[in-house]
Amino acid sequence: MRILLALIHWAFVLAMPIFLIGLVNRSKSWWVGRKGPRLLQSAFDLWRLLGKRPVVSTAASPLFRPGAYVVLVCGLLAASMTPMLGQFAPLQFSHDFIVVAYTLGLARIVLMISAIEVGSSFEGMGAAREASFSTYAEPVLFLLIGTASAATGMTSFADLIGHLHNTPYYAIIVAPLVLALLILLQAEAARVPVDDPMTHLELTMIHEVMILDHSGPELAVMQYAAALKMSMYAGLIAALINPFNPFSDPLAGILASLALMLTVAVVVGCIESLSARLPMRWVPAYLLIASVAALGSMVVIGLGASGV
């Protein structure tokens, strides 16, 4: 059973980055009345990039090109511990969420370093923004886990998230937690309103500007890793809402998670079509909303347990 679930989890991890990006772009096209690109378009883009010969800046050090693969490996490792199908992840042990957060941290630091490598002021700017926004985003995940840990008494990431819907105050805290995760997704996967992947002005970019000097296979890897991060957060949201236990009710659980992840992508696409990117100086405040939402659910758990 576990092996089967693990295989499906891995299929999700590997395929979802392509489909979710496709779906986000599709839903954006629906809003503007276009037909839109194919769902698999980003796979074709990646394939095209893989065949290209890279151009590397003369300022870059030997660390520059391996950096992309560090980012990818870290993303895959983190994805293997992140629940997507409810209370299950292929790699699961107590306090694995710390490993998830910190491997993503390693990916981030390597991404920022590769951005600064080339000595461009644009990319330095992107890295500085990524670094400072991540200081607001990082605590959110831990607040969320603290809430779930106090509520369920579990220690592994998948159990924390998956068991949450058995706890008494689930109905109250699910909405703020989903909101917090959605904001995290937008921040970490560089979506509107934190960052705009479609912008053409370097001064307003965060993620795109950091990979300006990447090209060919390395660019493909970086883009895939970014999409992977988005599907991880979408998977987390799915696992949080998914009411089915993947062990007792595998088919329903898997289908529910799939549907939920696709819904998240549509929601992200809709937000992207209906709102503009926030001014940079408001982004920290936007991320604080996530912190406040998570803190709020923490207080609910505390009050609930002390019988208020």
Next chain:
Amino acid sequence: MNQLILAVLVLMLGAGLCLLPTSNRIRAGIGLISQAIATLLAWSVVIPVLMGGPDIAGEMPWAYPIGELHFRLDALGAFFLSWSLPMTFLGSIYAVGYMQKHFQGPRHLGVHFALLNMVSVSFLLVYTGEHAVTFLFGWEIAALAAWLLVIWDYPNQKVRFAGFNYLVSTHVGLIFLVAAVMILYTHSHSWFLDDFGDWMSRNPGTLRNGVFLLLVTSFGLKSAFFPFHSWLPRAHAAAPAHVSALMSGVIHKAGLYALVRFLLLLGKPDEWMGWFLIVFSVTSAVVGGLYTVGQRDLKRLLGYSSTENVGIAGIGFGAGCLGLTWDIPSLVMLGFGGGLLHVLNHAFFKCQLFYAAGCVYQIKHVIDMERLGGLFKQMPVTAVCFIIGGVAISALPPFNGFASEFMIYSGLFSNDSIGVWAKLALSLAATALAFVGAVSALSITRAFGVVFLGNSRDASLPEAHEASRWMLIPMGIHALGTVLLGVAPVLGFAMVAAPTALLMHHLPHTVTTENLHAMISTLTRIGAISGALLASISVMVWLRFRFFAQSPVRNATWGCGYDAPNTRMQYTGASFSTDFAERFKNVMVLLKREKAPTGYFPSDSYVITDCVDAVERRLYSVIGHGDETATEVSRKMQEDDPRLAFSAGLAALVAIAALVLLAEGALP
């Protein structure tokens, strides 16, 4: 015990002999040899104790009024000794390279190496001293030796000031420590730490709380916890690199040692003590972390990150304290074990980072980040060592900082049966730790990016090349340790296990063993994950460059159509951090000096942002105001007025009488 006494004698003899020869080369040689011998001698007794052997005790008759000096080496002292001595030895090796240009010069290098020997002596005294006087004596030797080492470049006024600042702060700390010892002495009528412990564990209450606060203040000053850190950035910036490294990584760990030692003696701590330690340490970690962001002096930056890291270790100790109060063995294990492991790991990566900064300074003669850049290509070894240390200091896998923070986090997310609010409060501390991690990733990226990546910003500086082997080898050994303790944290835990078990001595043996085994399996898993991460990255990169080996086209960096960029247009450290730092301007003081370009043909315009220490600034302004007020008051008083003299005398008598009344019963 004999070996330890012998080690002290060898070190002192070496220190004395260092001063005699006429050639600097021989002086340094004597210093190094005596350090090496002393390290080996000490290891021969320290390692058995650390591996679970019995304590070693010794006595030495001494003159009245001290009586007998007692020494005892237990697992805790053995743990600190086991790495302090060799790291001091490595620092002395580094000193040979760092001081290279002085070998032919007129300066007497023997003094420098003799002082390094004295630092090692102080470790032997502090970490084995069972008698309060020995302990204080070692404490003071460390302070004085460190001060003299800091002011190596004494003709420079700034260095003298930094040294003096350090000297005063460390003695303020000593006053608190002496006060605590005096209180303990008056109550236990003994000079022995064990008797102090006896008294403290039997008399919880106001007085014990007072002693605890005095001790935490003193150890906080020693280890540079916020807000007692103001001496630290100055001293670290002024001292030679190896001295900064040793102070930050090794010498000031004595404060943490003493903290754990007294917690061990304290018996069962009150609940508030654990929470107090956690809040104190979290503040220290957060503020220290924030301050690293704004610094432009690489060594100041690393100095502030010491404040951050002692805070992180302190969080672990605080959690461990709560575990003692609540009788939760796993929390004690995770808290103290994680804290101690972090102390060890910090010693490894912090020395390494300071050594790398020292290499940069030695070659470029500049430590201001904004003037450096692009050093990776000329100094690859230094750069790689720096980034390994940087990843470790941000507590990221696969290096050692991650393992110890993982333990501390696991303690904070404990699933034991504690109150839900306590659980939530602990997870808030974990959240703060996550914030600190992200901030330190920011400042390390900034430091590494600005100094080592991109292109050189200042062509007037000397051409870069790799520093001498004397400097690279100690740095490399530290880097090796950082990686090794990352992929095999069990090795580090093997060193920490015995001192942690010491804190659980009141529990049945089986409970301790059970927890130790659980911890070992957790850490093995963490090590395996770090190793797997490292291996899969290597495999992936190897596959990429083995099978798709088409060489890339080299071209200029994307300039958005602008084709005359120069190296001064690169993102600087200040531009990297200003966005972030300005949101915390209540905590950090950012001083901005600027001259805007004016006219049609502007020339000579600049913006300089400096992050100064808010505590220090406040301290000086308070002292300045106090000084002014005192002058003002004394000017107003007429000295020949007899009423004034009488009333002052009366006030003094009342104060003395009150003290005597208050102290009744306290005196023997």
